[in-house]
Amino acid sequence: MEPPERYRAIADDFEAFRAACERPLPSAIRVNTIKASVADVRRALEAAGLAYEPVDWHEGLFVLPDASPGANWPYFHGWIHGQEEVSAVPAAVLDPEPGERVWDACAAPGSKATQLAALMDDRGEVVATDNNLGRISALRTNTERLGATSIAVTHEDARNHSLKPFGGAEYDRALVDVPCSCEGTIRKNPDAFEEWSMSHVRGISGVQKDILERAVQATKPGGTVVYSTCTFAPEENEAVLDHVLDTTECELVEFDLALAHREGVTEWRDDEYDPSVRKAKRIYPHFNDTGGFFCAKLEVGK
Amino acid sequence: MSNDSTKFTRLPATDAERENPERATREEVLDFWADRFGVPPETFDGHTFWERGKGKLWVYRGDPPSPVDVEALGMTFLRTRQEHWKPTLEAVQRFGEHATACVVHLSAGEAEAFVAGYDQELDWDGDWGYLVVTHDLAGRREPVGVGLYVYGELRSQVPKGRRREL
Numbered sequence: 001m002e003p004p005e006r007y008r009a010i011a012d013d014f015e016a017f018r019a020a021c022e023r024p025l026p027s028a029i030r031v032n033t034i035k036a037s038v039a040d041v042r043r044a045l046e047a048a049g050l051a052y053e054p055v056d057w058h059e060g061l062f063v064l065p066d067a068s069p070g071a072n073w074p075y076f077h078g079w080i081h082g083q084e085e086v087s088a089v090p091a092a093v094l095d096p097e098p099g100e101r102v103w104d105a106c107a108a109p110g111s112k113a114t115q116l117a118a119l120m121d122d123r124g125e126v127v128a129t130d131n132n133l134g135r136i137s138a139l140r141t142n143t144e145r146l147g148a149t150s151i152a153v154t155h156e157d158a159r160n161h162s163l164k165p166f167g168g169a170e171y172d173r174a175l176v177d178v179p180c181s182c183e184g185t186i187r188k189n190p191d192a193f194e195e196w197s198m199s200h201v202r203g204i205s206g207v208q209k210d211i212l213e214r215a216v217q218a219t220k221p222g223g224t225v226v227y228s229t230c231t232f233a234p235e236e237n238e239a240v241l242d243h244v245l246d247t248t249e250c251e252l253v254e255f256d257l258a259l260a261h262r263e264g265v266t267e268w269r270d271d272e273y274d275p276s277v278r279k280a281k282r283i284y285p286h287f288n289d290t291g292g293f294f295c296a297k298l299e300v301g302k
Numbered sequence: 303m304s305n306d307s308t309k310f311t312r313l314p315a316t317d318a319e320r321e322n323p324e325r326a327t328r329e330e331v332l333d334f335w336a337d338r339f340g341v342p343p344e345t346f347d348g349h350t351f352w353e354r355g356k357g358k359l360w361v362y363r364g365d366p367p368s369p370v371d372v373e374a375l376g377m378t379f380l381r382t383r384q385e386h387w388k389p390t391l392e393a394v395q396r397f398g399e400h401a402t403a404c405v406v407h408l409s410a411g412e413a414e415a416f417v418a419g420y421d422q423e424l425d426w427d428g429d430w431g432y433l434v435v436t437h438d439l440a441g442r443r444e445p446v447g448v449g450l451y452v453y454g455e456l457r458s459q460v461p462k463g464r465r466r467e468l
Contacts, residue, residue, distance in 0.1 A: 073468060143374065147392060153373040165371060
């Protein structure tokens, strides 16, 4: 069975879910606090005659109902960055402090890495890794325009990430926003369901497990790892967490999120997962009029 | 990625520590920003400076062991090893608010032409050479980029990929 039908049992109010998946998503922007304040951006958008709508859960995000974010003064200055609402969730959940060292395991095109740098007041070190040079080029363009001086970029497979270039120290935190089947981007990419295949889900799920394992290993005891995807498939979400709970020293922890969501599922088809995966959060498109998303917070054990 | 030109080498603090005679020192870089633009040296207290290739300097917030072989280390910052050092547009947008000298302020229309990549005639009594270009945005005098002032003309240095018709 394929999406959306395969999620009939878990996507609360299936008809509303299916209808939301068919509605296009308006553009959204994040205020880049490295270069400007929320008040600066409001004034600049008004001066440019651009309509913007705040969102409830994050003061630095605006929906632009009738415009794309690229051709205006605040964009040119790197005051704003085009970023979908749910895409801003994992960095907010990771919540790094200025001066910390953070790894972004699958960083391109850099929306989340630059958000991490901004949350740290551009003080500290964000090591942004990606395995695709074309996407790294987009990441570089974004770090430059947004004025992030605390981001270093490495080209490697996250599964074999090396701590060596930066002296070998483990990270305080890691963000693991993995490649996935992208079902949750259906409102931006109408082909997402047509391109879906069970064999891709199975294959990518193995990669996701390996990347999350590497992130737990590369993070200090007591440090925080956030795992996220833009997909609904439990194979890529709870199953990955369940696997890593078995193979590494870490546990899931609770976190607050002021977006409507459901808890992680502990049963899917013939599989059962560790009960603690309930602490993960599933965001469906019809809950908050956003894309779909999955996010979990882990603490690395001693 | 074993070619040395792709590695980042930290700038020596002063001339006394310099091994490569052509590599700029941290002291020279701080002097450049202070002497040319009036940017106080302490602006960069938390940052390290790195060279990759010949003369291309980067500014970074971290402090890894030198040399380091990665794709990027912070932001491109300054072009050295040429007669007139040239700040990048991104460096001027990020640090140009501290500039007090060699700053030219443009009207709304002039700023649009500058960002679109056009050269324009302009009255300017100060030094020729690279200038910090500012305009008004949301009540702030905001640095837009780098202009080259010569012969009564401000030449836009906005890189092709960054030009916009706003």
